[in-house]
Amino acid sequence: MASIRRVVLVIAAAAVGFIGVLSSHTSAPQLALPTAGQPASQRKQQQKAAATSASPSGSNTPVVLIARSAVGASEQYGYGVLSVAVTVRGNRIEDVRINALQAPEQYSQQLAAQAIPMLRSEVLSAQSGRISGISGASYTSQAYAQSVQSALDKLHV
């Protein structure tokens, strides 16, 4: 159970991903999130992280795990409401997508469009553990983390 909770923690602690920072500086923010496939570099990072994080049972036996998904609670994020859909395989988060996003003003939409790919990247690469936390207020990231958390709770991860 301990290693499971760790995943959840890092999501909440690290609002913006370091790896994602490096990868997103050159690309325009996009609100439409890819639902299938990830950049090869990110996938490699995840695999590396997966390889270094202990499984809760301590077993090294490879097992085939089914991907499961759940929609997290709708959370207020200062400008509107967002909720996420999380897909997990075993204890690992495979994908996080925006399920619903209310951002009434154009400025808010721009903010969310910038933040959300970043936050997704952070969730997916959280196990890399390069940054322990982010200093600075962030409502969007809190709402995102809470929705991810509630989705994980539904999945009993």
Place this chain on the structure above:
Amino acid sequence: MTTGVSQSRTIGHAETVMGTVVSFVVHPGALSDAEVHSALARACRTLHDADNTFSTWKPQSPVSRLRRGEATVEELPTEVTTVLGLCERAKAASRGWFDPWAMPGGVDPTGLVKGWAAEQALAELVQPGVPAAMVNAGGDLAVHDRPAPAEPWRVGIRHPWRIDALACVIEADAAVATSGAYERGEHLIDPHTGRPLTKAASATVTGPSLAIADALATALVIAGAEEIAFVTALAGYDAYVIGLDGSELASDGIRFAPLA
């Protein structure tokens, strides 16, 4: 980032309290999971206690009663006296740029309480002997020791305009607090005039006490980089300021972490 130093097991927790999310990273060392979870429960209790005591949003909180003149400090929990004492220190240290007594609606220690509460929570983790821990109270962080001898805590500082980016990463060995007027769109008040004022886009203060760092970061984002000396005049405290024009200023003690 060599491999091998950052793979020790951690236990985490996220608590929704004080209008934000407070997250924990604990390196358990020799402690059992049960001991760590027990310490985490006590840490969370201190956060909720602080919220119940100091919230200006809860009409029946002791501080709300104080603000309405329904109670004197002497009649309230001793934590109120402690926190107001810290507020006095921060007010003097910041040369009046942090002043809970100049806020509209009566004394408002909010700018210091979150940092203070996070410190109390961290103390609950340190007390049973965790070797290293971090408390992140909605962007204000208090850390104990370090994850490994050669591995300091690394804290990303949010970029004030690019929500998808970090301004920098710094190494922390005690407290890191960042204030900015971004995202929430809130108006920070100049205590000297009572009028809205923000002369920096973001101000980060590091130092031994998160309560003081929290207050000084709030003061510095109002006062701007030209007032950075009120932070560096305090032993052990440093500041990193991003100006409204994007210029950056850091005092000598800020240790920027390598980015790879």
